[in-house]
Amino acid sequence: MDFAGTSARALAAAATVLTLLSGCVVVTSGGFEDPPRLPGNPGDGFGATGAPVSPEEANRTAESALTDVERFWSTAYPRLADGAAFQPVRGGHHPYTRNDPPPACGDAPGEYQPNAFYCPAGDFIAWDAEVLLPQLHQDFGALLTGVVLAHEYGHGVQARLGVTDQPTVVLEQQADCYAGAWVADVIAGRSTGFAAPSAQQLDDTVAGILQLRDEPGTSATNPQAHGNAFDRIRAFQDGVERGAGRCAEYDAQNLPITEVPFTSAQEAATGGDLPYAQTVELLGTDVQEYWARAYPRIAGGAAWAPLRIVPFDGAAPDCAGRTAPDGAGSLDGQAFYCASGGFVAFDDTRLGPALHQRIGDNALGMLLGGLFAQAAQERRGGSSTDRDGRLTTDCLAGTWTNDLLRRGPDSDVRLSPGDLDEAVTALLTLGRSAQNASAGAFDRIAEFRDGTLEGLPACVS
Template identity: 60%
Template sequence: MSVKAWRLFAVVVVVMLAACSFPSLEDEPSPRKASESVTRALKDVERFWGEQFPKLTGGREFQPIQGGYFPYTESDPPPACGGQQAGYSPNAFYCPDQDFIAWDAQTLIPSLEADYGPALVGVVMAHEYGHAIQQRIGPDDQPTVVLEQQADCYAGAWLADVLAGRSEAFKKLTPEQLDTTVAGLLLLRDQPGTPAAAEGAHGNAFDRIRALQEGVEDGAGQCAKYRANNLPVTEVPFSTRQEAATGGDLPYDDAVQALAADAQGYWQRTYPQLAGNQWPQLPVRAFEAGSPPACDKPDASAGGAAFYCPDGDFAAFDTTELGPQLHERIGDYAVGMLLGDLFARAAQDRRGAETRDRAGQLAVDCLAGSWTNDLLTRQDQDSLRLSPGDLDEAVSALLAFGRASDGSGPTAFDRIAAYRSGVLKGLSACQA
């Protein structure tokens, strides 16, 4: 099981420069509008660190970036960093030697603004400022992936300040805008199969979103504690050449059969721990688009193209459009996320718990994550297991299922956080 990019996210390869590298998108961006967003973001991030820095350092006064801010283009390249003059690339970076931040004002930032909005531009700038904070307080002896995710976490701490209404630059960030920002973060990830120990590794999307959310939830003080010995990095290299060649993806029919059987076996083993009784076999029915099996009150997912039927005690999903499209556009574990959701709805309903309100949906997402945890941590190499990119596929699927649009129910941001809890901590995280 592994990754294919959602067609919406048109990614191009860029050259690594200094600390960070971000891909550009094809659109009709407005450099002027994006420049205004960058200026507002940097001023607001400085305000944030003026308040937070003394709290992290026992009262030390915050010193803003001294070397300046530099938008650049092909005709006006960024300043030299560490004695090395770089050519043009669609990038954003912090230079520790000269203490400045530079960004591509021609392509990268205007494209991010156009496709994902100013909040993502703010997160990118807050991430780069996070590297400036590292330069001031450390650590300076950690792998790149730790430093990059710490900067993601610092960006999340700033984002929490925005969500709390303390920002004059970014007011009333809506749930839909927050979900769109998270969707943009899927671009800013390592290629599947990149080992976390690799030089320049930033982490997969699952880990980077986890770091951002940890900053939102727990603040900058938690981010400052990041070290190689306490960071839950999930990215692993491909285990075989064949797995790398296929991206780890099973063919669609094989994926459906294998994943459904594995979910069935997981709940047979764990449901007694959750509910105190045995797990009855859950039938999974296929149907053609627009012709679902009869069900009085379906507990729907994926816009109604998949559901658990409490009265008939079965799960069903569209196997002519929904399933194949998830597999083609995202990857095989997007199908796994769909099945995980359906089995989790059955588990929640069978134990007499709610699934349709906010708390119930988040419980379903956590339970789905607990199955992923089992796939991620099992030692049997002959059984079904996750491959590089699968967790990113799960996040992509959750965004597809749960983007905030009408203001009701939990946001995709909240659903990913609940799923993450199950993935990292297992079933025990979902039993409250």
């Protein structure tokens, strides 16, 4: 979040530890950041089995995934290649460790990196069996191993199709999309290596992809750019929902890429995060102004009655008909919409600061935006708790982000690099924290994205 003209000292963002190297995927430079957790819910981690995964187990998962990805492409590839048969990688599969580094790739010597990659010169796939894959498996589940290798295989498919003259960010998102197309096959029960995932496993996998993002502020034209998490998850879900044929259509002209570089040294220094109190103030004002403009468009011209924002310390204000953003779960009591009182309330001493500190300023935007969207949805006579209503509410929340993305440089508030990733992280965190959520984070993120990219027409017919 950036506030035009501010000179306030901003808090440091919780730094991501992932950095990008050549090759592909990602490198960890000191272990994974703790996943953001809401106060009072120490057990709400992301998919971690907790048990360490040995290199042998990681390799078994990897080989099983690659066998299945090759099965997938034997069917899918001919449709993209005028009937030509799929040829698996000629150079094979190469797990490597510090003591047993990967083969050389063309002129590049084989050096250990905590990474996974496809080598075009040798037409092989290699992965770090010592750190990266065991860690991803342990933290996010086995399916993420499959997604990482399916992504790498996607680069092999690009090489076979002769599609390599696109910007890196397009090729990377196309590979994410191909990985999603493979996951759709797994979901459909056709995989030889993986059982159809539960909603929870799918959410864990999305949480893992979130960790595989570029660092905030990476320009989309950076030759190494993979895309921010918002874009990568969009590409992945595109593949899940629409298949490999859709992925093959990606090019620099038709791909909506939201990744933006920092616009000032100050923004880069703060990670684009505003201080907590200023964030609440600015976003609270902005979301109110937004719904005053937007609500009449979805409510037959009816005016928006101002919704008070009531931050509270410990004891929540009384309300007869209050509902939490997820209907039930750990947010109940910490943040809710009070229809009868005409206000939204949130815990200003624990929940708000925790979201801000652990995810970033736009996590507060998601909290407030979600509550306002819930109010808009209920005021227009819709449900915000059944599955369809829940998803419409997430879409409506995205429309405010859509509005923020369209702001010019003179606007009081606009989004900065990392804000969309914070939005997705917040959705995943808030969505997962609910005990009885009617929709999983995977579907909720998809709806939020539609609202973000297309605005109100995407949510309300």
